[in-house]
Amino acid sequence: MILGISFLDFLKKSKEAKMQSGKTRLKQFIEILNLRKGPGKLSGREYYDYRLFEKRFSSKQQKTFAGTWIRNDVWIFQDPQWCGVGSDKLLSYLVLDALGLPIAPVKAIYGAQRYYPNAEILKSPEDLLTFLRNKENYPFFSKPSAGAFGRNTCYAKSYDESSDSILTTNGKNIRVEDFSSIKLPNELGGFLFQEIIKPHPDLSNCIGERVATARIITMRTENGVRIHRAAFRIPVGNNITDNFNLGSGGNGFSDIDIETGRLGKMHVGLGLSLRALTEHPDTKQSVEGFHLPHWEQVLAVIKQGQESLFGLPAIGWDIAFTETGPVIVEFNTNPGYALLQATGRGFLDEEFRKCFPADPAALRKRYPHIEIGIPSGRKR
Template sequence: MPLLNRLAEYLQQARRVNTKHGLSPIRQLFEIVRLTRSPGQIGPGDYYSYRLFDPMLSHIDKEQFVGWKVEPRLDALNDRSWHCLGLDKVLMYTLFQHAGIRVPQTQAIYLSGRTRPLAGSIALNSPAALHAWLRNPDNYPFFSKPSASGFGRGAFLADAYDAMNDCILLREGTRIQVIEFEKQFHDIERLGYLFQTPIQADSRLVDSIGKTVSSLRMIVLCDEHEGPVLHRCFWKLPTGNNSHDNYNGGKTGNLAAAIDHDTGRVTRVINGTGLDLVEIERHPDTGVNFATLAVPNWQKVCQFTFDAALTLPKLRFQQWDIALSNDGPLALEVNLFGTGGCDLTQLLYRKGLLDDTMRAFLARHSISIN
């Protein structure tokens, strides 16, 4: 975004904060300048995104927040030679299968002109093979996504094939012509496009949050001295006709829930971010009060995640997406980069990542954030 546009946006946000919270733009500017010098290097965008104008937060509390400039230092906890595991789901699933970590069942992988092997899947290496597979009613329903992508880009949940119109019927109610489907794949890295058996949501949650499977983002610190340690987590709650639970700043309508680490109970649910954040008390589709909701078999989910974390010794800062399936926890992927998990946990818990646990962990690995 051009500098002038950013400045105009910051000024608009400053005015909104002044109107709603009585904090003058000058005081906001003074605080932002002071926080830019904090270990987390909070900039104007971070200040408003994390709602650091909140008078309930002390200055010490605010200095524990991590801005986008510092996130790469957290990424340095992970050995760069292992980064490929967080960028390529086919490679990730291959490793997890051999390690005995439950993952989604992949039926087929499409990559024109090449073959990417994965146990239990077939290779679709030409448009003709892809179209034939899509026109076979026996292959439905399926969930599809790129091997390398994020934020739900290129992901679809297809219910059936309409032979009369030669199109794919998506769960959200739209249709895509078979010959046009490849244009939606978002396989920029050309690592393959996956077709998977849809995960069945935990039946104990259907009445509370609907039939779309939900997942947890489990942020784990793990090294040879201590671990695995669950540093933060949140629950991604799907709503409406969304085929996946990706939050994406609340733009999808999906929700994010903070979780009590001891019990797995929901403590806070939000939609949106920054000045547009709202707290939600009841699920918009089912009406269930979130105060009554908890992750089923929470301790089992934690142990599943910890066991998985131990298989990746050179990755010390792991962000796992764990689906709550009807057959128990299932690993969707491990994310190795701060963006996506770091910001939402800080916003949800009103607590910065640079707490005593994280500071001690960084110091142990000689990573400075001062």
């Protein structure tokens, strides 16, 4: 596993890669070895995830791809005093709301001794049961304040009194007693209940009724805020969230043309299973060429956010598109970049390195708070 892939997986994937590209197993192995030692420290699995066996990639292009192993080092320039703001959703909403940036209003908080303006504070299990059995509180979207990857989320449509159940958008009914018995670690900062974000009608017609978000990376440069990458996550099937999850959950994605806000081809899967679709599986509508609503306003919102959060030189924004304008679902201080590299464009390109040099001395000079020399995998 020193190369980040088991021998059996290498045999299986290299065989398929040879069939697709004609590149020999020996050549693939040599490239994996070189990239593991290279600036992106890619694993063998990531070599296949990003289809770097394809002959369209030069050695220089391959080295612009970043692996998970160096994720902490990629974002080392982030001021650790500011990182907690993005990790805690409730805290981030307070900051964004104070800045006048659009968010989904918080209806209630449960499971933590916290306060949020105009939100109902549910202090006990009995308070939670009362909240869940009140039909006026529906619909809502619930999630942990410090959760990730769409875990422990619920899109609740309504309450059914006869069965004492919560009706969800994916057709599943959850008994109120079962919902209220969910136990979350204290460090997750409680459970949030938010008002529903309704997608723009044009977007709903294209990809369905669920909320889909754009992941957009902004960087603060000497010449102002720059948009580095943008991709659009597309829910498919019974998924209630649009999480990518390395292509394993069935959701799709498209690249976004930053200048125009138009979507590229829709893809599903990752690596050897990556495939392009001509239409959304549920709506049968074409995704390619769709113009995301209020795109100019989206750019203005995230640029204002990047300028305001000065301790974070780069931010990953998750933006939803509604009829009245964009809504910030969350922002990330250590965002993953697998989605942004999935269709063949490395994250650590020349433009990125102009802002954030790989050389530790140059990086420290620009960002004095950085603790240079801490190895990959460190804990802040």
